[in-house]
Amino acid sequence: MAFYSYKDAIRALNTLQTSSNILKRSRKTINNESLSQTIEWLYRIRYKISDIEKLNVIHIAGTKGKGSTCAFVSSILGEIRSRHGKPLKTGLYTSPHLISVRERIRINGIPISEELFAKYFFEIWNCLEETAISKGLDPKIKPSYFVYLTLMSWHVFISEKVDTLIMETGIGGEYDSTNIIQHPTVTGITSLGIDHISVLGDTIERISWNKAGIFKEGVPALTVQQPIEALNVLKKRAFERKSPFFVISVNSDLKKIKLGLSGDFQYINASLAFSLVSHHLFCLNILDENVSPKISDSVKAGLEKASWPGRCQLYKENNISWYLDGAHTLESIKEASIWYANSVFLSNHSSKKSILIFNQQTRDAIMLLDCLYNQMVHKKMSRNPFDIVIFSTNLTWKDGTYSQDLINLNYSIEESKSLKLQYNLKNHWIKLDNNASINIAKSIEDSVDIVRYHASFSDINVFVTGSLHLIGGILTVLNVPVS
Incomplete structure (x- = not known):
C-alpha cells in the first residue's frame, strides 16, 4: 500500500x-x-x-x-x-x-x-x-x-x-x-x-x-x-x-x-x-x-x-505587539478598529509607534479603508492614527509564492504581483493622511521585515486587518504554531 x-x-x-x-x-x-x-x-x-x-x-x-x-x-x-x-x-x-x-x-x-x-x-x-x-x-x-x-x-x-x-x-x-x-x-x-x-x-x-x-x-x-x-x-x-x-x-x-x-x-x-x-x-x-x-x-x-485565532488576536514577539483581526466587511472592520483603538490608544501602550498592515483583494478595499480610518480618527482624536502604513499583497514569501497550505487560486497571482491595488490604496491613504510613512510590500514576508526593522529602534504596535488570508500569512511568517 x-x-x-x-x-x-x-x-x-x-x-x-x-x-x-x-x-x-x-x-x-x-x-x-x-x-x-x-x-x-x-x-x-x-x-x-x-x-x-x-x-x-x-x-x-x-x-x-x-x-x-x-x-x-x-x-x-x-x-x-x-x-x-x-x-x-x-x-x-x-x-x-x-x-x-x-x-x-x-x-x-x-x-x-x-x-x-x-x-x-x-x-x-x-x-x-x-x-x-x-x-x-x-x-x-x-x-x-x-x-x-x-x-x-x-x-x-x-x-x-x-x-x-x-x-x-x-x-x-x-x-x-x-x-x-x-x-x-x-x-x-x-x-x-x-x-x-x-x-x-x-x-x-x-x-x-x-x-x-x-x-x-x-x-x-x-x-x-x-x-x-x-x-x-x-x-x-x-x-x-x-x-x-x-x-x-x-x-x-x-x-x-x-x-x-x-x-x-x-x-x-x-x-x-x-x-x-x-x-x-x-x-x-x-x-x-x-x-x-x-x-x-x-x-x-x-x-x-474559548479561543479563535485571527479574530481580535494579540500575539507578542519581543517588543512587537501584533494585533490581528481578519475583518473583511464594513461591520467587522468597524468592530476590529474599535478593538485595536481601545487596546492601544486608550491604554498605556499609546506611546508606542503604531503600524497598519492592510490588504483586501476582492471587496471594496477603499470603502473598508475609509471605515477603518474614520474609526481610528474618532478614537485617537487625531487625523494621523498610524505612523507607518503598509499595503501588502497576500503572497506569503518574498519569492512571490504562497505557503503550500495558503495557495489560493481564487485570486490571480499576476494581478497580485502587479501591485495595482496596493498603489491605489496608497494614493487614497495620502488623501486621508499625508503624514504617515506609506510602504508597498510585495509579500507578507516583506511586510514583517519592515515592521521588524522599525522594531529595532522602538517598541511597536501593529494592526493587521482586511483579510483572513493576510492574517494567515502573517501567522505563517511569524511561525506561530497551529492552534
Whole structure:
C-alpha cells in the first residue's frame, strides 16, 4: 500500500481549487444543483444523509461571528464533557483556515493530525476514483475544494465516532454544500451584513434569505439582533419552514464573564452560543443544570477558555505587539478598529509607534479603508492614527509564492504581483493622511521585515486587518504554531 504524506494530500487538494477566471463565471450558477451534486458525491463515498445526521449537527450560518460562535459552542461543550462525560466527542467544521488546512476539521477543539488528515484525505480520493471507474465515469473528475473538504470532514467525524458536530456553512446557506443536512438539532444565524454579493445578492434581504436556507421544519432557528430588513426576512423564512424562531439578546449574566475572545461584540456571539448549546442538549435529552437560563460553571469556563485565532488576536514577539483581526466587511472592520483603538490608544501602550498592515483583494478595499480610518480618527482624536502604513499583497514569501497550505487560486497571482491595488490604496491613504510613512510590500514576508526593522529602534504596535488570508500569512511568517 502506497504511503501518502500530509504534503501529498495538500498538493492533491490544491488541484481542486477553481481559478479566478472560472470562479467569476461560476458564482452566478450556484443553485439547487449544487446540493444535488453534493448528495451524489456523498453516495459516491458510500454514505447517506442519514449517516451525517446521526452526528447530531448544530448548523451555523451568518456574515460575521460564525467562527467565534462555533468556537464558543465547542468550548462550552468541551467543559460540559469534562464535567459530565457527554457529549463524548465534539466535531467542528469551519472555514477558511489560517495556517493549516487541518484547522478546518477539529475533534474536541483540536485540529486533526497531519497523519490523520492524509489518511482520511486519500481514503476519500481513492473511493471517488473506484466508484467512478465502476460507474464508467472519469476518475479524474473530483468535487471542488470546499465540497471535497466537507465530504472528508463527514468521513472523519463518522470514522472517529463523533456524537456532536458543529458545522459552519461556507458561503450562504440555501445552496451551501453543508445544507444537505435535513434534521440538525438546532440552527443559528449570526450577525448579518453585506458580503459575497456575487453569490448571495447585493441587498441585506437577499443575503438574509440565503442564510436562512439552513432553517428546517420543527428545528429551533436562533438568531441575534439584526437590521430590521434582515429580521423580517428571517422571520418569514422561519414561518415558511415551520421552524420555531428565537431572537437572542445579549445575556446580562454573560456580561459578568471575561470572555476568552476579545471585543465587546463577542458578547453577542457568546449569548447565541449559549442558547445553541442549551437547545442542542435539550434535543439530546441531556437534562441537567446546563439547560437553563442560568450560567452554569461549565458554560462560564467554556466562555472564558474559548479561543479563535485571527479574530481580535494579540500575539507578542519581543517588543512587537501584533494585533490581528481578519475583518473583511464594513461591520467587522468597524468592530476590529474599535478593538485595536481601545487596546492601544486608550491604554498605556499609546506611546508606542503604531503600524497598519492592510490588504483586501476582492471587496471594496477603499470603502473598508475609509471605515477603518474614520474609526481610528474618532478614537485617537487625531487625523494621523498610524505612523507607518503598509499595503501588502497576500503572497506569503518574498519569492512571490504562497505557503503550500495558503495557495489560493481564487485570486490571480499576476494581478497580485502587479501591485495595482496596493498603489491605489496608497494614493487614497495620502488623501486621508499625508503624514504617515506609506510602504508597498510585495509579500507578507516583506511586510514583517519592515515592521521588524522599525522594531529595532522602538517598541511597536501593529494592526493587521482586511483579510483572513493576510492574517494567515502573517501567522505563517511569524511561525506561530497551529492552534
